[in-house]
Amino acid sequence: MTLQDAPGRFATLTFTREVAAPLATLWQAWTAPAARAVWAFPTPAVTVEFLEADTRVGGREVSLCKVAGAPDIRCECGWLAITPAARSVNYEVVSTSGETQSAALVTADFSGDGARSRLVVTVQLSSLAGDMEAGYRQGFDAGLGNLADAAERTMVLERVIKAPRAVVWGAWMNPESLPQWWGPDGFSCRTTRIDLRQGGEWVFDMIGPDGTVFPNHHLYREVRPQERIAYSLLWGENGPKHADAWAAFDEEDGATKVTLGMVFSTAAEFQTAKGFGAVELGQQTLAKLERRVTG
Template sequence: MIPDPMGGRFATLAFEREVDAPVAVLRQAWTAPAARAVWSAPSPEVTVEILESDPRPGGREVSICRGPRPPEIRCESGWLVLAPGCCVNHEVISAEGIAQSAALVTAEFAAGGAGSRIAVTVQLSSLAEDMAEGYRQGFGGGLDNLRGVAERMMLLERVIRAPRRLVWGAWMNPETLPQWWGPEGFSCRTARIDLREGGEWVFDMIGPDGTVFPNHHRYGAVVPEARLDYALHWGENGPKHADAWAMFADEGGATRVTLGMIFATAQEFQQAKGFGAVELGLQTLGKLARFVGAD
């Protein structure tokens, strides 16, 4: 740490992790709000609640970190760069309304070995007390969690040749969502559907051979025409098997739909891959494209 004339303290901290996942998955785990909510707490006794998040250049994120002892820690961040190989954000940490630190965070992503690598540089200014050790522990634990999350995360994308409002409308309409949801040959039988933040969808997916698969989606954040977060449960009020999100972005008059899922365990992730969840998920996005007249 080098003291400055104003009495603050500066440090540059570096972190690096190898991850057994593709670069695109790792980058999505770093930026997607639903994923950040899963991995950003550095230890089990700490919880992080994301109050708002807008993952685009110029967007901001606000979160609250709660540990075993007060006070709560508030983090206000702003995204500066969101590129395929590099993301940059600034952040201010405060406690009880007093700023504790300010930092510039740069994350670089690259292919490495059988998977990928993330290198994070934190340019830190401690404003109240020396925050370097807290940052080392926080980022160190968070990146260990990130590695585990990315390694059990599934990422699906499709560019649908239709305006974003139309694609969003087909997804967030209780009449239309059950008409296209699910892989080829599957249908949905709805018990309850309430497509809003804090809402739920309780339904059965029925396979081509008549097999019934009970489902329960619980909705978190819903940002119109931008993203929705939800948890997947095995049947009504059953165990959660994945945290998921869908993001919608304009792409030259078309819409890029990104669907992410973090499975509860690595075993469930491997089982899902084994029975063809990637292919079945892409079939679902294909049915959405046909429903809006894009194919």
Template sequence: MFKSDPIVTLEEKIVRIERLFDAPIQLVWEVWTNPIHIGKWWGPKGFTNPTVEFDFKVGGSYRIIMRSPDGVDYPVKGQFLEITPFQSFVISDLVDEHPDEWVKEVQKMAGITGDREILNSKLRVLFEEVGEKTKVVLITEFANNQIRDGFANSGMKEGWSQSFEKLEENALPKSNQIFIEKKLNHPQQIVFKAFSDPLTISNWWGPTGFKTTTKTMDFKVGGRWVFTMDGPDGTIWPNTIEYKEIREYEYIEYQHGSGDKNKNDDFLVTINLLALDKNQTLVKMQMTFFDTNVRNAKLRIGAIEGGKQTLSRLSQYLEK
């Protein structure tokens, strides 16, 4: 089993932490930038994240409330200052809402006094491909070396180490799988109907710029959906879906491929529709391939982004 320990170094006003993950960069980037995934792993072991607000764009803000096992909240917030897709992002890290006791403890370790704002920092997260693995480097810049040392001595390495372990255990999929998850502001029954209606599914299915044409669709266990997807470059992609299991409003499972038995390109898809409230549904889509190499090839051609665009098109269609 792959295991990587974080490497921590102190530089001028900086704590640098780096760690290798046994997953392609597309997956690691996704679990760092999708608020649904962040809630699964952010914070030390035993901590939960009841609030994750993450407007991932330059100038957008974020706010994460970490709750300790004894019920104490540690809110962190800030703004996204820079974003370079699949390479890096930079955020401000503000401690405005942290408990007074925590502020006093860190100030004591740093040997400083004064307003809590001096504890604010800037975090740069770098992503680097290392074969099929991904190295993540955290560069946290503080106001001075005293504050740097105060944070370093307050369990910063241990906290991030435990977060990374949770990331691997709770957020990253298995080596032959891809997860795509998105919250839609629409009722569960309406979302299910959009997946099951042969008259309208072509209006939203597929990534941005693609056109879907349904030939036949029989939405039942054992039934098939045969369709083509026309790419922006004019390429026509034949598709065949065979439904394996359907539970009304909440679950769809199917085998997806080109329909050409000689290609052996089928993969299994499961879709869970979870009603978060009357007008909000969490779509959890999982794709399982017959080996890791096929999964990684799908990632390289944009499987995650394509899936997210498809669900965004679904949301836009339902809003109409």
């Protein structure tokens, strides 16, 4: 019997999710490494450690799924095609203890209308060590459920700034300039500590126009120069986390497209932030950055 004849070796799986979030937001939740780290685990018993994350054509993502008392499961994802807010295609290879368990081609198709969007994921699976179909069905079904939940509490802001990426990055990742423009109109920053490196932090107070003090603590998990940063937002120094955030910097015809994303820890926190005008206030912050770098 040939491999092609072996029962259970090959399967095509399809998953569909209707998501109460705009298409652009769902796309960011699907592709931004910081967001993927929020929803990638299939169950609470599994922790996922990302070793690499480069969501570009030719880039790859390598992660380890860890379960207490079991060998780590290594997943390598390579991005083959990306059409923003429309489609992505990637390969996926899963291995344990150096033995390849499965290979798959994953195609994700996106569509949306206003505040709602739709995702259809097709997995063409080849099981190489036992029948992996049931595990894939369970894992993708749970992961996409997590994705939908995360997307529905994600806020995304974008702004194209007419300045080179190196200049925009320099204004953001300079410990002297960042506190000078960060925050909405009328707000100022009072810094306690600032270390804008991977593993670093920024402990500061945002002070509103009426003198109200808002304690903040940013923990920087990833810094890829002139590409992206990822950080956690805490309510005050070592306080509870209220969001996982990222900022991406993309060249666009001599300008820089800045994407600022936040996955709030709970739906209630997302609704509260949305209610007090976080989108408008965030755009004011990016406008201050633009004025800083363009004069």
